[in-house]
Amino acid sequence: MFERTGTVMTKKQRHHAILEVLQKDGSERVVSTREFAEHLGVSEMTIRRDLQELDRQGKVQRMHGGAVLPQRSSVPTGRRGQIGILLTFGKDKYTDPFFSEVLQGADRKLQEAGYRAAYVFGFAEVYTREQARALLQNYPVDGIILIGAHYSRSVEYLKEHAKVLVSTNYSLGPERDAILLDGRTGVRALVDHLARLGRRRLGFITGYNDSREEGFIEGIRANYLPDNLELRVRLVQSSFESWTPEMGQRGAAMLMQQHQPPDAIVCASDRIALGAMQWIHQNGFRVPDDVAVTGFDNIPGSEFTIPPLTTVHVHKELIGALAAERAIRRIENPDEIPLQIITPTSVIIRQSCGATG
Template sequence: MPKKNQPLNLEDIAERAGVSRSTVSRVINNEPYVSQKTRMKVEQVIEEVGFTPNPVARMLVTQKTRIIGVVIPHTLDDVFDDPFYFPTLLQGVAETTNANDYGMLLWLGQSDEDEARFHRRVLQNRLMDGLILVSIRVNDPWIEQLLESDIPFTMVERPRQFEEHVSYVGLDNVQAAQMAVKHLIGLGYQRIGTITGALDNYDALDRLDGYKIALENAGRDVDETLIADGDFRYQSGYDAMQYLLSQGVDAVFAASDRMAMGALQALQEADLRVPDDVALVGFDDLPGALRSKPPLTTIHQPIRQKGARAAEILLNLIEGEITAPQQVILPTKLVVRQSCGGAD
């Protein structure tokens, strides 16, 4: 029996349950070849004494840490410029990891750190069983490096390279952007501009493609002077709208709600009415979209669900429940409010 105040170990649990130490180990690690009756007896003893397995010993046996990494290769300022998107996505990841007794390690980039060094720090860290990649840049070597390694990973966007080899959870951003622009076309707007996201981002490229396809499907030419570069952040939306006003737009599709909010400020400072003078549509359906004046028409995407599903797929890969890449496209919908003049 253990001394007073000394933690219990597997031998103690085995003695109390009347089984071998190896049987207790198999029960704790959820391994087969243990009868249901024996498993229940061991689990009852574990619950009665409040036994918690030594995580280091468990790691040595299972070769797993029960920790996943989430890589967002952007600076802290960039990540939390939007106080809702990334926190909500991470909440979804955390819900899945917590429910499955996993931990989460967050990796953020630093403006003064060499990109290759950041990659090495993450990939050479042995504390993680797998990775979730979030908002990685186009042509970033993350995907290729991970495919060459034995590290399970998933992505929170649809990649344009190696798509068939990668597990991901994303949106049909092309179709969603088409839906937004088609709505503006249907309301009769003629000079429809767009504020793009950062064009080294997969989602931003797809949303720009959707904008162009919607115009072409309506028999309209794509006017490159009505395309303003943004980077998903508030200030870029403000700056881009000032440029688009000089081009005589009567409607704008912004590739994120944060940019749409910045664009709205620029319109208000120019004493222009929304939607009477310029209509505005965003993307994300953040809480601020409903509170803005006027409330913002936008594309709704299930942000928390994206994180939760990406984590679910990763845990299944880690635990061998699946081996083939899994691709999940979540639904989006157009939420019509007052900023485009199409609300009831």
């Protein structure tokens, strides 16, 4: 074991420290990401990024849970496949808590199977058909995983030319594998719960229309609640931006400044809900006394908001793991039929909805 440094390091210094640790311990055992993180005083996600970059440079060999020196790889290099990963957004691509967990699940499954992530790019870097063509030419891989919903000419090109293409959170059509989440059922259950608590005028904030909005509409109609377009806020955003708290602030302002504001706001993501709650608190309203707020995703930290956020749990790492698994299966069995897998969701009741239990 080794001592924690206790100092803040640059990326170059972290890489140097990682290699030093592996030169000492990495020929005898797998050094875990947790050990690196504790030693360097950074998050495990930061260590995973560092190990991914060092692995691409051939300086370390990533293994399940950590890394070793290259010569200790238990999988012969000639047998390993390479899979590229494209994220739905381009800025701060590792910081979105939802997609970070999906990425983590995919990365872990690839390592377990002896594969490696050849690259992790945002769609801002691969947006046009020309950029997609250059990607396939300059970074030849056995398959590509798309994490997050995205519609662009680059995706159309990849559908036409990528040997294996697996999407998450949205479907590319029946001819491609997709790992989806059951947003409709999750949001419908939230609406039913709010109606049972006596909430009668529900608002909804989202970035774009998907199964979550469909579940919201289905729920308010089933509970005979007002179905007004003014209560559904769909915010236009850049094609490769994640759903941010700023969106929640804007959406809450649009809803709460109406002549008849809602007594509950259902948000299509936890980050949107965080921004909505902030605007509500800053403008003299109380959650949940004046207005209930719910999220979707159950990201880390959602239980520590004030009050704790009612949300819908999504199996984020499972989505990533299943995407990697399907990509590997299609690489190794090209004639296997594509699957559209829907992962379940479940409501997490906390105090932001007004529940007392």
